[in-house]
Amino acid sequence: MSGVDRATLPAPVEKGIVHHLAVDSFTDSHEEILQLKRLFSRERRRFSGIILDVTFDHFLLVHWNQFSDESPETFINRTHRTLLDNRHFMPPIMKRVVSLLVQHEILLSYRSLDGVQHALDRIGERFSRKVPLAGSLAEIRANYNQIESGFLAFFPELHRRFGNGMFTPRD
16 A cells, blocks of 8 residues: 555554455466456456446345345445544555545446446546446446356355455345
């Protein structure tokens, strides 16, 4: 986390960072994810992890009831409160991103593919150089069923391994 001395963070915040890094490492090396990345054009493949991350948020909302008895709105509102309550630990750019995320209810906008593309467009704008995230919706649509199948194969494994009560689980 750039701009923050992690040694000064409270133990629960540091534990959350370590957990997040473990999830990222597991995801980035998972065979299902590596196969899905190959679906994207040569131009976008380098950024396919970002595209898949946001698209997986879409599929999580589409299939939410398979993973939680809690509503996505309740979960996201609780997440927003946690983020806002802990802004003082964040570097300035992250504070800005969190404020926009909450103010515009960006996570719930991922229910639609238009919301996914809007998010990818905004992410692309944050890079100092041009990245091919704008217009990636055509590739998502072209591979929608394969990406959805990949999500449904991958996410339950991720959830079993790292969920730790993230959701109110389904019995």
